[in-house]
Amino acid sequence: MASNCAPKRKGNLPPSRNLPRSSAYFALPSAAASRFLVVTLNEQPIPAYTLIDQPAQLAPLLAALDRVDEVALDTEADNMFHYRTRVCLLQFLVAGEIFLVDVLAPLPLAPLWEKLATKHLLMHGSDFDLRLLSDLCQFRPKSIFDTMLAAQLLNRQRIGLAALLEQHFGLILDKEGQKANWSNRPITKKLLDYAALDVWHLPALRDILTRELAQLDRLDWLDQQCGRQIESGMIGFPRDDENDWRIGRSERLRGRGLGVLHSVWHWREECARTLDVPPFKVCSADLLLDIAYAAEDGDSIEGILGKVNLGKRHARLVQSLATALREGFGRDPNTLPRRRRSETAPLSPQEIALQDRIKADRDRIAATLGLEGTLIANRSQLALIARDPAKVDDILLPWQADLLRSQPSMQPA
Missing domain, CATH: 1.10.150 (DNA polymerase; domain 1)
Structure with missing residues (x-):
């Protein structure tokens, strides 16, 4: 991985209007790595964790990564408080050990990214995190298991991490962490506790969701969804456009x-x-x-x-x-700058009628499977398919295309 993965101000990220996310540096803690013992929050144990904010403290994390194939990962950023976003904290669960890495500290992180790129990652709601890390240092994971995507394929009505942890483990997370300014230093113990819990339960949650997906024969669907998530994340966040002012x-x-x-x-x-x-x-x-x-x-x-x-x-x-x-x-x-004209002509009346028939078939399949229809094909994808049904395999993932291909609306007239 390139050395530009070292901590830096992320001037290439879009302003916070595009992420609801920085530039001012705060005083960094100089104390040795902090090890916190188990306490309780909402009658749930807080796991022990190691805070890394000095270069010498990275060695145990790097050594731990060498011993595993799978890592749970989360990030915290400061999008609600600064003009441009920075990744502020990385949370790792490695073979039962939690490491919290202060990305705003002067740490040589290139070796960390190199090792992490060879691991299977457990994440929740990875789209934002992957875009952050791609913009930070072009990080690309080998593979992921996203528990939010898994929950969607199981038609969970509440797919946020807090909701899933409450449902499966009785854990009620303090919402303060969702609104916190993660660029403030030193990070409070309460926020560090919150950050540790974000990764602590991911392996057990993954196991629960995996069993349910296997029963429904949807594990391959999830693999495809996660692969597309990685590709989307590599695009990063939208860059500034001369027509952003047209709101x-x-x-x-x-x-x-x-x-x-x-x-x-x-x-x-x-x-x-x-x-x-x-x-x-x-x-x-x-x-x-x-x-x-x-x-x-x-x-x-x-x-x-x-x-x-x-x-x-x-x-x-x-x-x-x-x-x-x-x-x-x-x-x-x-x-004033003019809007770019679409290179695609509007759908014809015949194509609109076909789109409606495909949507009806999609909705019927979704109801049968207990899925949200847009998981099979969203509105823009339906329009693309109606324009050229032969390209359904280019537009949808294989599992999605397989569900639609045999439907009446997709048969030649």
Whole structure:
């Protein structure tokens, strides 16, 4: 694995508007690795774990990785608190030992990524984690077992890790960890306890879900889903696009409102970048649209500003917002970046009718199997199949295509 896997500020990640995720460095703990003994939380034992924040402390983790083929992995990031996201903590369960790695500490992590890339990973909701790690250092796992994907194939109504742990182990996780700022240092013991529990139960949960999937003969389905998850994760997060400012209800804007929306959207981005906060913490997208529609409807700059409340930062930001409004009022909407036209023609009436028939067959199969229909084929996939049914194997995974291929709607007319 390339040496660029060493900890660094992830400037190549998209702003937090795309991930609901950083740039400021915090003081890092200098103490030796912390070993916490078992305590209880909601009457559940907290497993012992080792916190690694110094280079010399990596050796036991690397040695442990050499002895196993499978590792449970989770990540924590700071997307709710900073403009650009950083991976802040890695949680590993290796042969019954939990290691918590402080990614913001000055650690040489290239050897860790090299070893990890040869392991089978147990994860939950891996899409976000894989995209984070791909953007961080082009990490690609050998294979994964994603307990969230497994739960979906078992038609679990609640597929979050907290819900599954409560269902199978009676564990009620403290929700504070889901909202925490993981870039703060030192990390509190309460958050470290939370992080440890995120991986501790994954092997047992995997075993339970595996047995149920085997009974339904769906283990191969899961293997295919996990393989696609890896490929999707390697794409990383969407990069900035010149039309990112076209949000929500903006498609109905035609005149001055378009120029105003373009201007105030970029104003919000610049404020967020300067303040190092996610854009939604400057103001909501709805407020940007309200401003744009007010301009479209003929309201003045003064009238718009008189109805805007930017909260605790109002006094600090309102003057720059006024400047953005003036720029937007003066912008010719014809000079704005244009939407890219789709290279694909709309579905014909015949194709729409076929899409409806395929959807009906999909829904019937899904009901029989006790699955959510979109797990077999989502709306965009249905449209692609209706356009060219012969390409069903290119559009869907093999298990999905096999379910649809023999249906009446897929037979030649």
